[in-house]
Amino acid sequence: MSPLSAFKQLTSLATRKLLELGLAFGFVFVLGLSACRAQPEPDSLPMPTSPISVSTETSPQESEPQLPTPTKLPPLRFTVPTPNAEPISEWRPPLYPVPWAISPHDHFYFVRPIAADETNWPLQDYRYGGVFFADVVHTGIDIPAEEGTPIYAAGSGTVVWANWGFFSGVSTNEDDPYGLAVVIEHDFGYQGEKLYTVYAHMSQIDVTRGQWVNTGDQLGLVGRTGQTTGPHLHFEVRLGKNDFFHTYNPELWIAPPQGWGVLVGRAMTDDADLLRQYQIRVISYESGRIRRVRTYGPKVVNSDSYYQENLVLSDLPAGWYELQITYEEEEFDVEFTHQIQIFPGQVSYFTFRGPEGGFKTGFPESPGMTYLTPTAEE
Numbered sequence: 001m002s003p004l005s006a007f008k009q010l011t012s013l014a015t016r017k018l019l020e021l022g023l024a025f026g027f028v029f030v031l032g033l034s035a036c037r038a039q040p041e042p043d044s045l046p047m048p049t050s051p052i053s054v055s056t057e058t059s060p061q062e063s064e065p066q067l068p069t070p071t072k073l074p075p076l077r078f079t080v081p082t083p084n085a086e087p088i089s090e091w092r093p094p095l096y097p098v099p100w101a102i103s104p105h106d107h108f109y110f111v112r113p114i115a116a117d118e119t120n121w122p123l124q125d126y127r128y129g130g131v132f133f134a135d136v137v138h139t140g141i142d143i144p145a146e147e148g149t150p151i152y153a154a155g156s157g158t159v160v161w162a163n164w165g166f167f168s169g170v171s172t173n174e175d176d177p178y179g180l181a182v183v184i185e186h187d188f189g190y191q192g193e194k195l196y197t198v199y200a201h202m203s204q205i206d207v208t209r210g211q212w213v214n215t216g217d218q219l220g221l222v223g224r225t226g227q228t229t230g231p232h233l234h235f236e237v238r239l240g241k242n243d244f245f246h247t248y249n250p251e252l253w254i255a256p257p258q259g260w261g262v263l264v265g266r267a268m269t270d271d272a273d274l275l276r277q278y279q280i281r282v283i284s285y286e287s288g289r290i291r292r293v294r295t296y297g298p299k300v301v302n303s304d305s306y307y308q309e310n311l312v313l314s315d316l317p318a319g320w321y322e323l324q325i326t327y328e329e330e331e332f333d334v335e336f337t338h339q340i341q342i343f344p345g346q347v348s349y350f351t352f353r354g355p356e357g358g359f360k361t362g363f364p365e366s367p368g369m370t371y372l373t374p375t376a377e378e
Contacts, residue, residue, distance in 0.1 A: 093257040096345050098155070098215075099188075100255045105306040105366070106347065107190055108255040110154035111215055113199060113235055114143050114222075121315050126232075128249040128312070129296030131277055137297040139247040140198065140236035147203055147231040149222040153213045154197050154235075154254070157186035160242065162209050164225075166200070167244070178234070179226025180205055182219045183242065190239060191305075198236035201228050248302050251314040252347075261342040263313040263350075264304075267295050267325065270354035274310050281324040282313060291316075306364060307349065318344045327355060 094116065100108040122128075122141035130138040161183035165173035178200040186195045203223025207213060224231045237250045256262055263282060267275040275295050282291040293313040296303075303309050323338045338359030342348050351360050 093259055095255040096258055098255050100345065102346050103363075105304075107253055109186075109188065109190070109195070110197065110237070110250075110254050111152070112254060113152055113154050113197075113219075113233060114145055114149060115152065122251070127293065128247075128251065129301040129310070130294060131297040137300050139244060139300055140200075140234050141250050143233045143235060145222045145231065145233055147221070147223055149233075151182075151199055151202065151219045151222060151233055153184060153215055153217045153219055155184070155186045155188070155195075156214045157184040157212070159183070159207045159209055159211045159213060159219075160185045160196075162205050162207050162211075166198070174225075177227035179228070180220070180223065181226075182207060184213065184219075185242070193240040194242075196236075196238040196242045198234070198238065200234035200236075201226050201232060203231075245300055246302070247300070248304065249309070249312045251312040252304055252307075252309075254314070256314055256345060259344045260315055260317050261344060262347050263293075263311075263316055263321075263340070263342060264307050264309045264347050265311045265323075265350045265352065266307070266309050267311060267352045268354065268357075270356045272353065275352075278325065280311060280313075282316070283322045283324065284317070285320045285322065286317075306366065307347070308364065309349075316342045318342050323350065323359065325352060329355075 095111060096108065098109055098111055100106065122143055126132070126138060126142035128138060128141055132138065159182060161181060163171040164180055165171045165176045166178040166181040166183065167176050170176070178198075180202040181198060181200040182202065182205060183199075184197050186197070189195050199219055201223055202220040202225060204221040206218055206220045213219070222231050222233050228234075235250055236247050237253045238246045239248050240246050251262065252264070265280065267278055267280065269275060277297055278295045280293050280295070282293065283289070284291075291313060293311050296310040320339060320341050323340055325336050327334045327336060334355055336352070336355070336358055338350065338352075338361070340348055340350055340361055349361070349363050352358065353360075
């Protein structure tokens with residue numbers, strides 16, 4: 001036998017031995033992996049608690065050992081809770097940027113004094129012009145909030161009051177109806193007159209008189225100081241003079257949420273006398289939700305110079321609504337209804353003039369001004 005033939009036989013024999021050894025090692029390795037599939041004892045390893053309930057099905061055990069394969073889990077199964085009553089708060093879009101004015105008579109100059117993640121719209125029964133405490137006519141809006149909620153500047157300007165006694169003018173008067181209050185004289189005005197905003201019933205004041213603040217700066221915290229039945233922010237807008245007799249409806253000055261609008265109306269008798277404290281029901285055709293708003297009380301409230309309104313309902317999602325009013329006659333009551341469309345970022349205006357005049361939609365006349373009201377098709 002030649003040396004080359006002997007070498008080939010030795011090489012072939014060594015290869016066969018290595019293959020046999022590899023197969024034996026692989027069989028042992030497979031058995032080891034199969035043994036690793038055994039489940040640990042319940043107390044041997046800590047198991048994390050899952051926040052989601054997941055149910056799985058156990059596969060039947062095979063009689064012969066197999067290589068481990070990926071386990072296919074069934075889809076997650078969620079338990080949906082039964083819906084509760086409608087929450088007090090609701091999601092709202094961001095506000096339009098300020099100043100916001102589509103028409104020459106708009107003046108949405110201010111942001112909300114309470115942040116968007118809190119309730120930041122007025123209580124239904126404590127709107128501007130409402131009557132409570134028997135004969136007190138409300139000169140602002142009340143925004144409900146928990147005590148300690150931050151209060152922010154609705155616009156830039158200079159702090160002209162930051163203390164007790166704002167109504168009486170005596171800073172040591174802790175019995176003042178406004179309680180702890182802050183007042184800002186703003187850097188901007190309207191039609192040549194100064195603008196002021198008032199923040200009352202605070203538990204803490206974080207600014208000082210004479211300090212300049214920017215829009216959104218923290219002024220203090222919500223409280224229940226002064227004449228109040230619970231924690232909330234009393235917010236006022238004053239035009240011309242900083243006194244009790246120059247307030248205007250803040251809902252015509254605070255920018256609405258994007259895609260939402262503002263309902264403004266003037267409700268009168270047949271003789272054009274203003275209806276006082278009459279309730280108007282506003283019903284959404286889309287959701288069926290019913291909102292209620294009352295016309296202004298007498299004396300200290302002021303209507304906008306253009307709209308001459310005696311009711312405002314802001315924060316209405318764009319869409320169609322039905323207005324309902326029950327007119328009180330001497331012998332019986334008569335209910336009147338009217339359809340009106342709310343447009344995004346705009347004022348929708350109506351008048352009601354007793355049984356004879358009924359409802360009408362359209363803006364007040366303004367010499368030299370032409371109004372183009374968008375339609376649903378546009």
